[in-house]
Amino acid sequence: MKIKSFRDDLHTAYTENRWLVLSALFILLLRLAFIGLMGLMPQDAYYTFYTEHPAASYYDHPPGIAWVLKIFTTVLGKKVYAVKLADTVVTLLTLAFFYRLSLRFLSRVKASNALLLFSSTLMITILSLVSTPDVPLMLCWTVSLLCLYKAVFLEKKVYWLLAGVMMGLAFDSKYTAVFLPAGLLLYLALSATHRKWLGTAWPWLSLVLMVVASAPVLWWNVQHDFASFRFQSTGRARGIAFSVTDFLGVLAHQAAILAPVLFFSLLWILYKIIRKYKAKLWTVQDHTLFLLCFFLPIFLAFLSISFIYWVKLNWMMPAYITGVIWVSRYFSHRMIRWQQAWAVVIHVALAIELRWYPVPVRSDDVWVGWGRMAGAVMALKRAYPADFIFSADDYKTSAVLNFYLEEMVYGQNIIRKPALQFDYVGTRLAALQGKNALFINSIPRIGNEVSEKRFADSLRRYFRNVYPLRPIEVKRGERLVRKFLVYRCEYYLPGRPGISER
Incomplete structure (x- = not known):
């Protein structure tokens, strides 16, 4: 019955939103074509270099991306398509779990809209084609949130344990994962309904398991005088200087990877929510508060830092998992069509650039040559x-x-x-x-x-x-x-x- 119901939902979605569904499939087909069309990126090669020198962790990042690439290159050989396929498969899994997470907060129709908005972004295309620590991070982050939802809202205690392991694996992918336990504790502290969990052992046991699952990264840093932690913290502080231009640049590249309709709608609705609730955001409905606690801290932290440090385009990506679920509630059918039109234009432009390279990239971060x-x-x-x-x-x-x-x-x-x-x-x-x-x-x-x-x-x-x-x-x-x-x-x-x- 569930399969029949899902099939009926797909049929209804297609007949009512034919252009949107076809455009999403068009973007998906383009991404699959890009696997063969796009050449090796330096990042692909660098993280493959990780796999050839196995270690508990690495100087500039944890080992998550190395584990993913090792699996695919072992099976398929050290080939460019194997590296691209690894990124694509993991990102497709992220989308599948994103949809399951969306269903916890939205109706089937709204969850489908959220998936459409999320999956058609340039952000997902980048994750599908360029090997970075964000590829496994996004998957582990999404699964962590799904486990935390079941632990907190459905009171299934085994999911506290699973959430701890998944948060640890997220940390084994990228240090940005520290915002996961931060978001959890923030939510439990603000939620009148679920604050009771802080008085139990379960959230604390979850955090202990996160530390245990993060053991490879912690052990490597202990062995190497915390070199990686220092590089990602005090090492980056050397480039600090106030710059409005950098802030505007961050707004520009975030608008590009999400498409302008989605990004600026997110900013506008966030402004309206903050204006409405002022300093009492914790009074919003519990489901909304949960989404905001895993969106706002990382999003606002990096947005603030962008005034004094160049924030790379991928640093905010995990914030958009719950951010897109939250903002999709406010999207009308007309806004979704505009967003999808932008997404198609951006991906067609990318296809032209990859195939004919009309606009030279004045950087070594390029796929050509x-x-x-x-x-x-x-x-x-x-x-x-x-x-x-x-x-x-x-x-x-x-x-x-x-x-x-x-x-x-x-x-x-x-x-x-x-x-x-x-x-x-x-x-x-x-x-x-x-x-x-x-x-x-x-x-x-x-x-x-x-x-x-x-x-x-x-x-x-x-x-x-x-x-x-x-x-x-x-x-x-x-x-x-x-x-x-x-x-x-x-x-x-x-x-x-x-x-x-x-």
Whole structure:
């Protein structure tokens, strides 16, 4: 009977909202096409690098994304499509649990609307195509909320235990998961109906289980002088400076990943709710309060920080799980149609960009040219088989070359610069003394190579001789789209002026 009822709901939704359903399917098909169309991103390569150096955790992020990629690359091989498929499958699971969570707060029709709004965003497309810690975080966050709902509202005590484990797995994905226990305690403190739980052992046992499930991350940090925690906290504080421009930039990229109708409607309705309830938001209905407690803290925290620090577009993503469920209540059919129209336009524009690349991206965070560059480096390596290879653009070129080449490609720790996880993979740089190297230097802004060439000259501090080879150029037709400078560096001197090893 349940299957028949669900089938009837789908039929009714299709006949009444044919354009909306077809547009959602169109976006889904585009995403599946993007798996084969979109090239390797540096983030894909970097987190695959994690999988090749198994550890309890890693310097800049917990191991969740490494676990996901390890499963898929073990089964399908270290292929670009395997990495993209991993992201897509996990994100589809997130959508499935999002719908189940929505049904706890909304009618079937409203839950379907919430799913439509959420699933058609550029945010979901990014999660489906680019490997980041947010991919497993979003899944674990959604399942955690579903478990917490059943524990709190349905009083099914076993779900307190499951929620603790899932919150721990969320923390094993990304440190943003600290907002989960914060949201839980905030809700229980504000809810007159469910405050009673604070006087029982269950929420506290749930938090204990979260800590237990987070043990790999905690253990790694203890072993490494809390390096990862320091990097993600005090390490980021160095870039603090007041900037209204950064705040406006954050509003712009959040509007892009959600589509303007959804994002600005969310801001407007939030303003109206705050104005209505003023300092007494806890007096709203319990279900609404639950949604807001897992939306407002993370959303407002990062929105406030954006005045003094550049907030990346993915940092607020978990907030939108309950944020979209909450705001979808206020969406009329007309607003949903406008949102969906924006979503289709954005995804068609993305498809054009991925296929023909009409708008060059002046950054190394791009999907174009990495494979061809790696092929050129393989050919170059045949001419200099004894040379080791390194790059120094934070992690991107080194990670990509590690993905494609069957040898260790080094990061910028070769020249005594912090190199993220490359500092923690057990390489002994002193063993490279006296060897020659090939240095690959990406040019994010083609035609402006002065600073890159000047940087290459600084390599002479670490090698007896440095001279340029023919650069690697990647073209689409007659158009130059990527360029990499190549240098031969002779006789490595790690002791001049000295490189610390880990």
